[in-house]
Amino acid sequence: YKRTEFSESLSDFKERQLIKKIYLNRYRYYDKLQELHTDEFKEIHKEEIKSQSDKQNKKNRLAIIGRGWIKAGFDFGEFSDRNFQYKAERQSIHFIGLQPKILSKTINPWFIPEEGVEGFEFLIAERGAKYNYEHTKRVKQRCLEKLEHQAISKNILEKAQTNAEQQLRQLFSILLDKEIKGVNFHTNYLDYTLDDLFLDSKTSSNEELLTINFAINHYGSYYKEDKNQTKNITGFLDTLKAYPANIYDESIQLNSLSSRLFLIVKDRLIDTNDQKYFRSIHRKTIVDTLWQTSLLSNESLYNNAIKTISVDSIKLDSSFRKDYELFCADLKRMIGSGKIAVDSSMLGFVKDTACIGR
Numbered sequence: 001y002k003r004t005e006f007s008e009s010l011s012d013f014k015e016r017q018l019i020k021k022i023y024l025n026r027y028r029y030y031d032k033l034q035e036l037h038t039d040e041f042k043e044i045h046k047e048e049i050k051s052q053s054d055k056q057n058k059k060n061r062l063a064i065i066g067r068g069w070i071k072a073g074f075d076f077g078e079f080s081d082r083n084f085q086y087k088a089e090r091q092s093i094h095f096i097g098l099q100p101k102i103l104s105k106t107i108n109p110w111f112i113p114e115e116g117v118e119g120f121e122f123l124i125a126e127r128g129a130k131y132n133y134e135h136t137k138r139v140k141q142r143c144l145e146k147l148e149h150q151a152i153s154k155n156i157l158e159k160a161q162t163n164a165e166q167q168l169r170q171l172f173s174i175l176l177d178k179e180i181k182g183v184n185f186h187t188n189y190l191d192y193t194l195d196d197l198f199l200d201s202k203t204s205s206n207e208e209l210l211t212i213n214f215a216i217n218h219y220g221s222y223y224k225e226d227k228n229q230t231k232n233i234t235g236f237l238d239t240l241k242a243y244p245a246n247i248y249d250e251s252i253q254l255n256s257l258s259s260r261l262f263l264i265v266k267d268r269l270i271d272t273n274d275q276k277y278f279r280s281i282h283r284k285t286i287v288d289t290l291w292q293t294s295l296l297s298n299e300s301l302y303n304n305a306i307k308t309i310s311v312d313s314i315k316l317d318s319s320f321r322k323d324y325e326l327f328c329a330d331l332k333r334m335i336g337s338g339k340i341a342v343d344s345s346m347l348g349f350v351k352d353t354a355c356i357g358r
Contacts, residue, residue, distance in 0.1 A: 062129035062136065065121040066143030068107035070151035072160035074098050074185075082222055085192065090199070091181045093172050096192045097223075098185055100160040102151075107144045161185060188226075189219045190236040197240075204245040204254060206262060212240065213259035248339055252330045255323040257281060261330055270335075271343040281327065 010018065021029045076098075085094040108120060120140065129135045165183040172180045186192035193215035197208055204212065216233055223229060237254075245254040247262050260281055264274045334340040 060129040063124040100157040202243040209259040257327040
């Protein structure tokens with residue numbers, strides 16, 4: 001079991017003997033094993049690998065200069081109407097879900113054998129490496145990888161987006177026969193909605209609350225395969241919650257029921273037409289809420305759920321309970337301020353279902 005034997009496999013007999021000595025702690029084998037540190041094994045292994053590598057590659061040195069180009073831009077191969085928004089009033093074009101990326105990368109573009117022009121130059125090419133196809137292939141691949149890395153480090157993607165914005169702005173100005181002031185690219189529909197909401201002011205109010213709800217619904221429907229869906233929705237809401245929100249100039253704290261609250265008070269009167277909204281608030285506990293999951297974007301799934309599950313038996317989770325309390329407080333304050341009236345036939349219903357008076 002000397003260092004010189006590390007590269008060799010133990011015979012079955014020696015292996016059994018070693019295990020026996022460790023198990024029985026003969027010659028303090030077990031104690032010594034416990035005292036060893038991983039770094040010692042790493043260092044020994046590192047030395048062995050380096051030694052073998054030096055011997056193996058001593059005559060295999062290979063250095064090549066590779067020339068080429070990297071092209072970056074936008075792939076419109078799967079472009080559809082859901083990737084596009086035109087804001088006529090703002091004279092702006094919006095592309096959603098499109099990001100600049102490397103479209104092609106080429107190395108060896110100047111290889112012209114009939115004129116003796118080589119695409120690659122061999123700086124160091126010892127015989128053992130130059131005529132080994134696998135070595136040459138591997139080094140050329142590293143040339144291509146390095147070329148791409150250098151292009152990205154020099155902001156090729158950012159430059160591709162800037163160039164695309166300028167070119168597309170000119171193109172759409174010609175097509176529409178009017179000046180387009182800006183072309184914008186957005187990561188997804190949530191990113192687009194944030195920019196759209198905050199373009200005039202960083203405040204969410206009235207119909208904009210419905211826009212927020214639609215954005216999450218839309219994102220849940222069209223980006224089902226996105227592994228970061230929950231994270232993106234949470235980040236979207238956290239950004240919105242950091243800014244003021246109001247309904248008819250009444251300040252509210254943005255939450256998962258804000259859009260539902262606006263639908264209830266939209267006509268400034270709570271009547272029998274609003275009963276379905278109150279009931280839906282309770283039923284949202286079945287599959288949480290549109291603001292936390294995309295499940296409700298599937299209307300048939302939601303309808304089947306409320307038919308088969310008893311609402312009374314469902315426990316409110318902590319996040320929904322907090323939003324429910326905020327909903328109650330906001331509605332109560334609006335009624336108290338006189339901005340929202342309550343139909344006499346609804347007084348008892350509102351009191352029971354919306355915790356008014358609790």
